[in-house]
Amino acid sequence: MAIAEDLDKYRAPALDKGLDIIELLAATEEGLSQAEIAKSLDRSPNEIYRMLDRLVRRDYVRRTSADRYELTLKLFELAHMTPPIRRLVSQATPVIRRFARNAEQAVHLVIHDRNILVVVAQVDGPGYWNVSIRVGSRIGMVNTGSGHVFLAFASDEERALMLEDQTERKREKLSPQLLARFNRVRAQGYEIMESQQVASVTNLSIPIFGPLGSVIAALTCPFTERLDKSDALDQPATLKLLIAAGQEISARTATGA
DSSP, X not given: OHHHHHHHHTOOHHHHHHHHHXXXXXXXXXXXXXXXXXXXXXXXXXXXXXXXXXXXXXXXEEEOXXXXXXXXXXXXXXXXXXXXXXXXXXXXXXXXXXXXXXXTSOEEEEEEXXXXXXXXXXXOOSSSOXXXXXXXXXXXXXXXXXXXXXXXXXXXXXXXXXXTTOOSSHHHHTOHHHHHHHHHHHHHTOEEEXXXXXXXXEEEEEEEEOTTSSEEEEXXXXXXXXXXXXXXXXXXXXXXXXXXXXXXXXHHHHHTO
């Protein structure tokens, strides 16, 4: 009873309301109308309107031409102002730019945060043709090369925590075949898997290690075979460049260079 009273004592209803809206919109891909937000949160349209107005004015939420509301990237930008992520992106950016130029392929950097994989940096190749993913995108744990890297280098306990909020394909997550795949990825130091989102794309993924030897990020190249260039690098050559880029970024994180 005392704990419940303390929680009620320090409540901030306006803040709770704003956070409820942000969390609701974060889980919605196409945005919501004011009426839909009010209904989902069991609030009156008037109190939702006032809160939405403030969130729009502070650039956390934008109102679309279809009169729907969606999150901006402001929260993502604020998160990147934290020193560890900003430092990682700063150290990795020149390396992945060089990789993209030499391999003529797109590449992106992914971090793991609270059982979510987030793209924090991305560079296109120099040509007209690229398969890229936007910075700020959240991607799957089990159905991506980046996710396989994190899961492969995790301990059994860490892997269980990573998967506890993953609701899709539960049987495959626990299958001996998938566990054997993780062991293989860990042993060889990289993952090669056909994209489960885009046809004719092969994801090449490697780990980025932090100063203490744990995996702090994954570097992934969505490799596409070029038919218009006879001298384009093939998949093994591209993987070799990617591994070298990952080793350089890992070294930079260890030394702070």
